Amino acid sequence: MKYNFPITKNPDPKAKPDPETLRFGTDFTDHMFIMDYEDGKGWHDGRIVPYGPLSLDPAAVCFHYAQEMFEGLKAYKTPAGKIQLFRPDMNAKRTNRTNDRLCIPQIDEELYVDAIKALVKVDADWIPQKEGTSLYIRPFIIADEPFLGVRRSRHYKFIIILSPVGPYYEGGLTPTKIYVEDKYVRATDGGTGEAKCGGNYAASLKAQEEAHEKGYEQILWLDGVERKYVEEIGTSNAFFVIGDEIVTAPLDGTILPGITRDSVIALLRKKGMNIVERRLTIDEVVDAYKKGNFKEMFASGTAAVISPVGELCYKGETMVINGGGIGPIAQELYDTLYGIQTGTIEDDMGWTVEVE
Template identity: 85%
Template sequence: MKYEFSITKNPNPKKKPDPDTLRFGTEFTDHMFIMDYQEGEGWHDGRIVPYGPLSLDPAAVVFHYAQEMFEGLKAYKSEDGRVLLFRPYMNAQRTNRTNDRLCIPQIDEDLFVEAIKALVKIDADWIPQKEGTALYIRPFIIADEAFLGVRRSNHYKFIIILSPVGPYYVGGLTPTKLYVEDKYVRATDGGTGEAKCGGNYAASLKAQEEAHAKGYEQILWLDGVHRKYVEEVGTSNAFFVIGDEVVTAPLDGTILPGITRNSVIAILKKKGIKVAERKTTIDEIVQAYKDGKFKEMFASGTAAVISPVGELRYKDEDMIINNGEIGPIAQELYDTIYGIQTGKLPDDMGWTVEVK
């Protein structure tokens, strides 16, 4: 291992949760990783310590100016006992793109991955093996220098926590209901739409709450300028099967460059299925539905992997997609990606990294 981290074992390990009742993001393992950054010294003092509260100054930059970022990936345990990460170097690369946008120091990609490996190895017995479960990994960086004034911080903490999780949506692969949001805006050109930072999600909560009140699990965002181009779902990237083509929004700075999104596109191309990254209006989607060409819709993301959509509501148009059932493309994509992640299918894409 290129990097070495000190380890302080938790003297009071917790009872493991029941894998049959696991929810998403409510249980946490026995340990966490912490590393500090000081201007002029760089990243240093990487350590694994017992999971617990952080002590931060009330004037820490993260509280007042939201200089922070986060990532998300999963670890799985294969039937033969191997612990597998799914494309962690893409998370490291995206971390540095987000860091650049938010004036957070770059972090070496190998350091990022080795820290994850070290922590997952310590808490590997927390990885659930029931179908649809995983160990969710949340790396994040916060600015913790104490001052009041709008400038970048000179001190940061890089932290990783782990959470054994069940399906992100309680229904698993049961198709969800989405509401097309045309009032609020998630991102615009030149903003932070492509960065993975908490502010993007905080700003989206109002729209999500209103959609929930109307009976919808999530929202589909439209572009922030014209309010007509479909962009992404609240927690994931959106795909539409129109005729014989799978369409998704392009990476033009306003949507998150999803790692599962990238994987979906690669698999579709490998299987010879037409896929296009292009701007598509919500009116085109509605017309395709009326013409009988709107065959499937699904979202992709680390949390849910593939989430089929059975209903899409835009203004007065209520579109029931594929009779409210999961479509064949969404099912095949889930089976393929989840199969590679868990080692049930051969990884002919070179995507998994084993924790040893």
């Protein structure tokens, strides 16, 4: 690694959770990474310290004007005991794209990846090895200047925390039920839809809560102007297998440029499959279902990797997809991606990065 960081070891390490009962995002490791930013000085004093509460001024900009961003990726242990990350350079690049949109200072991408590697190496014994588990990595940046005024902050903290996790959905690869949201709006052209920031998710909670009350795990967003084009699922990008096409929404500024999405598209193209990035109306989806051409639907994202969809509800009409079971394309994609990530399949795409 080009960058090295001082380490303060946790004097009171925690007991590690049982890998058999791991949930998503509830347990955290013994250490975290922190680096500060100050106008005129830049990013400085990166260090690894014991995991614990932060001390922030009540007037910190992140609390009042939501100037913050976050990322997510995972670390895995291979059968040979090596530790590897999946495409961390893409997370670094996406961080800087989000930073640009939110007026957060750019961060050196090599430093970003080295900070992740250093922290994962310190807490390597927290990486679970049970099937379907991993070490989730959450880098984030918050504006911590105490100031009650609408302008960009002059001070920031870049922080990384780690969490050993089980499957994002309790059912693992059990197909999910998705509700098509046509009342609330997540993003529109010119907004922050393509940025990975907390405000996007806070704005989605109302719709998600209402969908849960109706018995659905997640929502499928429609475009914010005409409410007719399918965009993305609450925590992931959506793919539709209609006829001989695999269709996903284009990156037009309103959806997140998912790293798993990019990986799925690359794998499908490598296999010679007809993957198309185009605008797709919900009416076209319904019509394909009625004609028997809607063969499969799945979502892609860091948390779940591949999540098959077994049921889609729109305006009170329920579409049961592929008999409610996982489709062959989703299954093959999951097996390939998870195999590359965990080292059980050779990485001929050059996506994995070893932590040494």
